[in-house]
Amino acid sequence: MNQEIEKKVYRGRIKVPYKHTAGAYVEKFITEIGKNNKIYGVKCPKCHKVNVPPKMICIECFEKMEEWVEIGNQGIVKGFTVITHSTPVMPFEPPFAYGIIRLDGADTDFVHIIKESDPKKLKIGMKVKAVFKENPRKRILDIEYFEPI
Amino acid sequence: MDHFEGINFSELMCGIEAAPGYLKPVVKVATGGTTGSSLAICGYHNVASGIYNNVLVIGWEKLNEGGATTGIITAFDPVWERPSLAGALGPLALMAGMYSAKYGITAEQAAKVTVKNRSNAANNPFAHLQMPNITIDYVMSSQMISYPLRLHDCCPQSEGACALIYANEQETKKITDNPAWFHAVETAHYYTFGTDDKMYDLPTATIASKKAYKKAGIKNPVKDLDVAEIYEPTSWSELSWTEALGFCKPGEGGKLLDEGITQMSGEFPINPSGGVLSTNPIGATALVRVAEAATQVMGRGEKRQVPDVEKALAMGFGGSLWTEILILGKEPLR
Numbered sequence: 001m002n003q004e005i006e007k008k009v010y011r012g013r014i015k016v017p018y019k020h021t022a023g024a025y026v027e028k029f030i031t032e033i034g035k036n037n038k039i040y041g042v043k044c045p046k047c048h049k050v051n052v053p054p055k056m057i058c059i060e061c062f063e064k065m066e067e068w069v070e071i072g073n074q075g076i077v078k079g080f081t082v083i084t085h086s087t088p089v090m091p092f093e094p095p096f097a098y099g100i101i102r103l104d105g106a107d108t109d110f111v112h113i114i115k116e117s118d119p120k121k122l123k124i125g126m127k128v129k130a131v132f133k134e135n136p137r138k139r140i141l142d143i144e145y146f147e148p149i
Numbered sequence: 150m151d152h153f154e155g156i157n158f159s160e161l162m163c164g165i166e167a168a169p170g171y172l173k174p175v176v177k178v179a180t181g182g183t184t185g186s187s188l189a190i191c192g193y194h195n196v197a198s199g200i201y202n203n204v205l206v207i208g209w210e211k212l213n214e215g216g217a218t219t220g221i222i223t224a225f226d227p228v229w230e231r232p233s234l235a236g237a238l239g240p241l242a243l244m245a246g247m248y249s250a251k252y253g254i255t256a257e258q259a260a261k262v263t264v265k266n267r268s269n270a271a272n273n274p275f276a277h278l279q280m281p282n283i284t285i286d287y288v289m290s291s292q293m294i295s296y297p298l299r300l301h302d303c304c305p306q307s308e309g310a311c312a313l314i315y316a317n318e319q320e321t322k323k324i325t326d327n328p329a330w331f332h333a334v335e336t337a338h339y340y341t342f343g344t345d346d347k348m349y350d351l352p353t354a355t356i357a358s359k360k361a362y363k364k365a366g367i368k369n370p371v372k373d374l375d376v377a378e379i380y381e382p383t384s385w386s387e388l389s390w391t392e393a394l395g396f397c398k399p400g401e402g403g404k405l406l407d408e409g410i411t412q413m414s415g416e417f418p419i420n421p422s423g424g425v426l427s428t429n430p431i432g433a434t435a436l437v438r439v440a441e442a443a444t445q446v447m448g449r450g451e452k453r454q455v456p457d458v459e460k461a462l463a464m465g466f467g468g469s470l471w472t473e474i475l476i477l478g479k480e481p482l483r
Contacts, residue, residue: 014155020227039392052231055341079250079348081242082296087218091232098239100247100344108277109233109344124250143230 025054028068033143034136041106043067049051049107072104073130074149082119091141097122115145122148150179150432152220154211161209169205181224182380183336184208185435186465186473189313190334192256193475196315197331203320208436209310216305217431224468230343237382238303242295242345245385248349252400254388256297260288261406262384263301263426269413270423272452277307277428288384301385309430311437318328318481329443331475332460332482333364338471346470353472354464361474362395365460365482370395371410371417374476375458376436376445380466391419394464394474413455421445421453435449436466439475446477 027041028136032038041052042065049058050069056067079100085095095117115131116122128146136142163170174378180187185208192206217237225235234240242384250253267283270276283301291300314324321328337357340346358370363446367373381387388402396417397405405411411419421425422441425434442461444450458479465473 012155018227019276022228026228052333053342059339059341059345079243079247080296081239081246081298083239084296085238085294087236089222098234098243100243100348108342109348111230111344139232140228 018092021062023056025056029054030138030140030142033132033140034138037073037132039071039073039103039130039143040068041103041108043069050105051108051109052103052106052110069105071106075101075103075110075128075146077114077122077124077128078102078109079124080114080119080122082117082122084102092145096145099146101128108146112140112143113145115147150181150184150210150220152179152181152223153217153231154215155219155430156214158175179432180467180471181221181469182382182431182467183465183471183473184432184437184467185311186380186439186463186475187336188436189439189463189465189475190336190473191201192313192315193334196317197402199317202317204315206313206315206436207310208228208312208430210430210432210434211308213308213390213431215375218365220431221468222287223411226342228293234343238295238298240348241303241383242298243391244348244389245383248385248389251349254277254385254400254403256289256299257285258388258403258406259297259302260285260383262381262387263288265406265412266381266384266387266420266424266426268419270320270427273414273422273427275309275428276423277305277309279423298383300386301309304425304429305427306347307428307430309428309433309437310353311430311433311440313440327447329446329461329477330479330481332478333361333474333476335361335364335470335474337473338469340469343470349389350399351390351393351466351470351472353470354390354466354474355395357472357474358394358462358464361385361462361476365476365478367460367476370462371397374417374460374462376421376442376455377417377419377462377464378441378445379419379424379462379464380435381420382429382466384426386466387419387424387426390464390466393472394462413453421450421455435463435467435473438463438465442475446479 044058097114267280271281442463
């Protein structure tokens with residue numbers, strides 16, 4: 001920006017705190033990962049697909065899903081990217097990877113962090129395992145990250 | 150948009166010296182990346198329904214005063230996605246990686262999209278990044294941002310505005326003897342969480358375009374349409390979207406480009422304006438696609454004009470992987 005324009009610019013900063021009524025399904029999932037280091041999904045009574053993250057209604061059958069099923073804490077990487085640019089809202093200092101993970105026993109995908117920063121060491125189809133946080137804070141990041149196995 | 154600049158800018162809508170909305174029935178529409186196409190569709194509904202005779206539709210953005218990621222982060226689920234996916238580029242990078250792994254599309258083919266679009270932009274006086282001499286090497290040696298996306302695989306953040314005038318059939322005659330006619334508009338969006346989507350093949354583009362083609366009587370889009378202005382946030386997206394829009398079969402986006410079909414000199418030019426890879430004022434971006442499609446249909450594209458355009462397609466894309474499709478024609482659809 002040139003100096004003449006810069007003189008006329010007003011700089012400000014706002015914080016935008018928010019609350020989000022996440023619901024009973026989020027509560028159950030987050031409690032299980034934090035307290036028991038177990039990952040749960042919900043099963044559709046009609047198509048029998050296990051949804052992780054859990055949601056109340058199956059988006060294909062419109063059925064209410066109420067059957068909770070424990071699934072594995074390992075899974076397959078279906079896609080990834082390596083973040084190299086840092087911004088203040090990131091959970092880790094880059095580089096690290098975001099991955100799409102199909103957990104063992106689930107029929108939908110789950111996005112989470114993979115602690116591997118070298119794209120050459122990451123492969124679609126590779127196995128990863130959840131590493132849980134020692135002091136849970138009732139957040140999805142109570143699964144701290146996934147690591148390649 | 151409030152999301153991006155953090156400011157409501159009421160004066161832009163109702164200030165007497167700005168857009169002439171003072172004491173008029175102003176409606177504000179903001180749907181993220183699709184804002185421009187949502188605006189275009191709302192304008193169409195307002196006039197086609199007979200509620201208003203004339204409507205002025207304006208899209209704008211001042212990204213120099215805000216940031217794309219700040220706004221786009223709000224499109225992601227706060228519990229499941231904000232800590233582990235949110236932002237402008239992470240999800241697009243994931244999509245590019247999955248798409249390339251699925252179909253064997255190369256980084257060089259992606260770079261060729263940037264080269265095509267930014268050299269097209271040199272013919273468009275309104276484009277932000279005009280690069281007539283850009284090369285594949287230049288794109289492929291630019292900084293890695295979010296693997297596999299390099300700096301020049303990504304759209305810029307721009308400032309800009311775009312306006313369209315709508316009128317019903319009677320009113321149009323008072324304004325111009327060379328209007329662009331609406332043939333079809335469609336919207337599709339479908340997920341609860343990001344990973345409900347396949348994250349490649351953009352299913353909403355297939356759903357929306359199929360419905361639009363049916364309405365507009367289009368059987369083979371590459372033959373029946375003459376030009377397309379599509380919303381490609383990255384070079385990889387253009388290849389994938391051309392497949393999703395039915396311009397070629399799944400996995401053949403790279404081939405379509407390599408055969409030169411989507412070049413300015415090809416059978417079916419895509420993004421003669423330079424596309425989103427050249428200019429991206431988000432709230433205006435999808436409206437620019439519609440305006441450029443209209444420009445082509447009206448034959449007013451000057452150096453970027455494709456010869457003899459009868460029908461043009463415009464596409465909007467945005468957060469939550471929405472797609473909006475508009476088809477315009479030189480003659481009204483009867």
